[in-house]
Amino acid sequence: MRRIAATAAVLALLGTGPALADKVFVTNEKGNSISVLDASSLQVIHTIEGLQRPRGITASPDGRHIYVCASDDNLVRVFDAATYEELPSLPSGADPELFVLHPSGSPLFIANEDDNLVTVVDVNSRQVLAEVPVGVEPEGMGVSPDGKFVVTTSETTNMAHLIDTTTYQIVGNVLVDSRPRFAEYTPDGKFLFVSAEIGGTVSVIDTATNEVVKKIGFEVQGLLPEAIQPVGLRITADGTKAYVALGPANRVAVIDVARLAVTDYLLVGQRVWQLAFSPDGKTLYTTNGNSNDVSVIDTQSDQVTVSVPVGEQPWGVVAVASAGGVE
Amino acid sequence: MIGGMGRQDIDGCRIGGAVALALLVLAAATPAQSGVEYRAAVLRVDTPAQPPISRLDRKPDDLGFAGATLGTADNATTGRFLDQTFATETVVATPQTAESEMTRLLDQGITYIVTLADAATTVKLADLAGNRALVFNALATDDRLRGADCRANLLHVAPSDAMLADALAQYLVWKRWGTWVLVSGSHPEDQALAAAYRHAAEKFGAQIAGEKTYEDTGGARRTDTGHVLVQRQMPVFTQDLPDHDVMIAADRTGVFADWLPWHTWASRPVAGSAGLVPQSWSPAHEAWGATQFQTRFEKLANRPARSEDYQVWMALRVIGEAAARTKGGDWPAMHDFILSPAFDLAAFKGQKLTFRDWDGQLRQPVLLTDGQVVVSVSPQAEFLHQVSQLDTLGIDRPETECKR
Incomplete structure (x- = not known):
């Protein structure tokens, strides 16, 4: 194990040849760092230091670049996924927390909580293309599979705002439950899932009508309702299952998308926050902010296989393939 | 002002x-x-x-x-x-x-x-x-x-006073600082707050080992010499209180509590209206x-x-x-x-x-703050409730006197 990890690190440092395995990048909010895991050995093979409060993290579609919301740097920091070399930063507006990349690889849509704005940034020219005023405290960002719409959730306005990605105009506002945190489309683009941390639900929005067709609630034996706080949310590439991180409930809920019903609760680490699939979709990684680890879930069996210690207060996670491509 | x-x-x-x-x-x-x-x-x-x-x-x-x-x-x-x-x-x-x-x-x-x-x-x-x-x-x-x-x-x-007192009490009991002395002001609202602390002590199993009332005798709230008399008077005022873990101040009118920390006879922390204070924000x-x-x-x-x-x-x-x-x-x-x-x-x-x-x-939830940081937030996780943990703070349904 150690030898493989060392070899991978050496190759990565040299920046030559394909890396040996998928890599998982985890932002450590308190640790001011990014832990890089080798997905086969699940060892931390590298730590990127020197970021101020890194939170949201994503990767370019080819898996070569890692984008990080460095909240207290007021920047999106960019890293080479193979060499970990830092590339020029992107402007982000104040206190960036979450963002979403257009499926084509640019632009990047960034939520600026303090200014009630979504900032649109071209990742190649590093220019701000637009600032879109939205509700109070925009947070979650999602993009439709065809790239025509981005959605932002505003935490105090309690809405999902749908933004046209060509005109940057708001074309729809959907009221959801309190403190919406994360938004994700089904792969066919027909439904939009929005988690509400304080409301304790996931709203399912029909994108044809912009109506909430179902609010999915959660119930865990032995836990009071207020401890169940849905945050991170991911839907499988085949659109059959959704996974929802339930925050201080320390569980990930599994939703059958066809029935819009919860089928399972998986016990993970403490204050589970964000989720990311491996590039092949067979694995789901969770960040557990209060136990300083990442749980690894087998998405075939829905079993939690292992927990891996990372830095202090892990927040966001993204996985990239060895030879390019991302979940 | x-x-x-x-x-x-x-x-x-x-x-x-x-x-x-x-x-x-x-x-x-x-x-x-x-x-x-x-x-x-x-x-x-x-x-x-x-x-x-x-x-x-x-x-x-x-x-x-x-x-x-x-x-x-x-x-x-x-x-x-x-x-x-x-x-x-x-x-x-x-x-x-x-x-x-x-x-x-x-x-x-x-x-x-x-x-x-x-x-x-x-x-x-x-x-x-x-x-x-x-x-x-x-x-x-x-x-x-x-x-x-x-x-x-x-x-x-x-x-409410009861919620604030319960919030502090839960934290002190969690700390196992269960022996208190209670120093309250002489105004009716101070006495009401003191009653909330007595109720909280009983509810969460703390002991009030001794009590004292600080009489508001009037006079200017501030003077040019400030601390000079205070640092001689407060130790004496608190000297005859029995052994305790924490001194609780119930002073809603703000007559004396801010002068207690660092001036007490015993080297014990102050909480309540000064020191570690329960508040909404x-x-x-x-x-x-x-x-x-x-x-x-x-x-x-x-x-x-x-x-x-x-x-x-x-x-x-x-x-x-x-x-x-x-x-x-x-x-x-x-x-x-x-x-x-x-x-x-x-x-x-x-x-x-x-x-x-x-x-x-x-x-x-109620914040417990020393003025510099949020030290803790109550309810404390260990205090359970059958309906909502927040109902461990304040007057619960069975004990209410409200006929709404």
Whole structure:
């Protein structure tokens, strides 16, 4: 194990040849760092230091670049996924927390909580293309599979705002439950899932009508309702299952998308926050902010296989393939 | 110290800075229609009082009103998308003018009134509102307002003395600092707070080993020599108290508690009205997205937010939240929704805030702060409850004296 990890690190440092395995990048909010895991050995093979409060993290579609919301740097920091070399930063507006990349690889849509704005940034020219005023405290960002719409959730306005990605105009506002945190489309683009941390639900929005067709609630034996706080949310590439991180409930809920019903609760680490699939979709990684680890879930069996210690207060996670491509 | 008499209107067009700009842009993006208007007022009744012991605690002229500005702006932003508008009038009154100002607001047809007043005035104002308006108490912590003196049209966003005392008690018991001495002021509100601490001690298994009353003998609150006499008097005043883990101060009038820390005879920490203080808000609070509230507030008010500001903000957000969910409806309909299980408010405390239907009190976590950081937040995880853990703080359904 150690030898493989060392070899991978050496190759990565040299920046030559394909890396040996998928890599998982985890932002450590308190640790001011990014832990890089080798997905086969699940060892931390590298730590990127020197970021101020890194939170949201994503990767370019080819898996070569890692984008990080460095909240207290007021920047999106960019890293080479193979060499970990830092590339020029992107402007982000104040206190960036979450963002979403257009499926084509640019632009990047960034939520600026303090200014009630979504900032649109071209990742190649590093220019701000637009600032879109939205509700109070925009947070979650999602993009439709065809790239025509981005959605932002505003935490105090309690809405999902749908933004046209060509005109940057708001074309729809959907009221959801309190403190919406994360938004994700089904792969066919027909439904939009929005988690509400304080409301304790996931709203399912029909994108044809912009109506909430179902609010999915959660119930865990032995836990009071207020401890169940849905945050991170991911839907499988085949659109059959959704996974929802339930925050201080320390569980990930599994939703059958066809029935819009919860089928399972998986016990993970403490204050589970964000989720990311491996590039092949067979694995789901969770960040557990209060136990300083990442749980690894087998998405075939829905079993939690292992927990891996990372830095202090892990927040966001993204996985990239060895030879390019991302979940 | 006490703000000049006057009124000011807050609406979507006059809230200043980036928010107004954002709203104007939003207005352009959203077709204007004739929608529902929600009119509220914040009525602050300033009682003549001594200056506080510390000049850091002097009351800003816009105390509470700055919270109203933010709450109205937050509501207006949401309202733009729902075709709802929010207008809030702020009024300063004296105990003599409070009732005439209330009548004037009621005669204008304003149906949501947030009060910043003492307990006696709050009850009078609620009775004056009768069936014409819903009143939100954003200041008075007195338990009797939630008990024998409760009113059907009166909701409480300010935590009660019992909630504050229980919040501190849970933490001290969790620390296993279970032996207290209680030093209380001589005014009725100090004695009411002391009673809340006695109740909390009994509820959570702490012992009050000894008690003392600090008589308010009048005199100027500050003098040129400041500490010189205090550092000789306070050790002597606290010398004859029995052994204890913590000294609890119950001093709502602010006569002596700030002088206790570092001046006590025994080297024991002080909590309650000084030292480790339970309160609804602290400008140091950053968890659960609170930084965003602090940043927005400081940008518009040019000062840190106080509990009064947060409480007024909550009252207006309750109105905004109920408006967004009920989409129209008069105040009795809003009232019923607010007290129903369908209502919840997100207010940077890490969980949903809801109202107790038995006494109209907003359930809320309480911050424990030393003035510099948030030391802890109660309820403490170990204190369980069959309905809501927040009901471990304050007067629970079986013990309420309220017949609402």
